Amino acid sequence: MDWQAFFLTLRLATVTTAILLAVAIPLSAWLVLGRERRPAAAGWLAGVEALVTLPLVLPPTVLGFFLLVLLGPHTAFGRGIAALLGHPLAFSFDGLVVGSVIYSLPFAVQPLVAGFAAVPSPLIDAARILGAGPARMTATLLVPLARRSFLTAGVLVFLHTVGEFGVVLMLGGDIPGSTRTLSILLYNQVENFDYAAAERTSAILLGLSVLALAAIYWHSRERRESHA
Amino acid sequence: MLEFELEARRGSFHLQVEGRFAAAWTVLFGPSGAGKTTLLRLLAGFDRDRLHGVGRVVFTERLLTDGKRGLHIPPGQRQTGMVAQQTALxxxxxxxxxxxxxxxxxxxxxxxxxxxxxxxxxxxxxxxxxxxxxxxxxxxxxxxxxxxxxxxPKLLLLDEPFSALDGQASDLLLDRLKEWVRAHGMQTILATHDVSDALSAGAEVLLLHEGRRVAFGPAAEVLARERVRLLIRLGPD
Structure with a gap:
């Protein structure tokens, strides 16, 4: 068993989940509160939402290719990042994190937007007339009332990152200890006809998925029972 | 002093009303669907997108809404309090x-x-x-x-605020509230479709019907007909 790939994958998924939750909370709140406050702006907010959802339908290899070019030495952005960090982002763990964050963005934003949008608008009106701005409304109203959406978003992002292949391969390649995740390892094992090892790697990926989904369903059952 | 000139649309409903409330306690009276809630929400600064035309609200000489100049003070900065029909706790x-x-x-x-x-x-x-x-x-x-x-708040908007209380409890609370807002120099607008609430308030009344102002003045005058109806309903006892 390649524990290095296992722990690298867990690290990548954990870092991506943490970053995405931090990014998705204000982004989702902005989308929902923007619709509430200015229905006339709903059109272009829907455009932003569609842009955020794009990685969901874009082939991962295409996204990986775009990022590879963008973060590589052929663009000013890529050169700027390399100068800033002292190394290029492509073919590095940090580059994988950037790719994973963009790739899994819709998996964090969609559940949170749905959760925040389910908060009844009279509550939002009440907070507004009591002087709460968007940040306070998010912290004191949307986040506590949409708690379950955080578990869904966190688990989906984590699993999506664990199973990521196309973006990782295009952007990170296959560098042991740096960019070789379980999905890449599995691909290598199958390519080398090492089916026994491939079965073990697949079992781990399957186990992670089942555990995470069980956590969501267990949590939702607990909630249903506590409300009954 | 609250002055307003507002026009708003919501589906087929069209509200077009203006008013100048100087009394400490004003009642918006009208049947369900007359536009009371719509008017209160516009005064509170909500539903900006439904405003049409001039759209002007001035409270104690402070301009809160001015459609012509694109001015719109957000609800939380109007020194306005509101109790909506849904308590929204x-x-x-x-x-x-x-x-x-x-x-x-x-x-x-x-x-x-x-x-x-x-x-x-x-x-x-x-x-x-x-x-x-x-x-x-x-x-x-x-x-x-x-x-x-x-x-x-300097302006208190109440939209059928005691509909879930029984008559006696509602009257008691209303009396206590009137005393308190008078002592604190607060201007209050109470929307109701209950004649007894409107009459017991002993205030100025704006009678609304299908989004239009029908009458405005002292409760005893504006609601004279409703008062007679109420008395007949209550019977000779």
């Missing part, structure tokens, strides 16, 4: 925490004192630690009133 907070929500500028001790004072005024002192799901409809309305009054 925050379900994850206790009654006391709900009342404290608009008191961010006060320090802990002052905030607690204010919360106690407001809950006491609304007859909800015993409910401080309860959550909204443990309150009856009438209790929730008392807490919602305390929450709206807590930040000491």
């Amino acid at each position: 925050f379900p994850h907070l206790t009654a006391a925490a709900n009342v404290a929500y608009g008191l961010r500028n006060l320090d802990g001790a002052a905030r607690n004192r204010r919360v106690e004072e407001m809950l006491d005024l609304a007859g909800a002192a015993a409910l401080a630690r309860l959550r909204p799901q443990d309150l009856s409809g009438g209790q929730a309305q008392r807490v919602a009133l305390a929450r709206a009054l807590a930040p000491a």
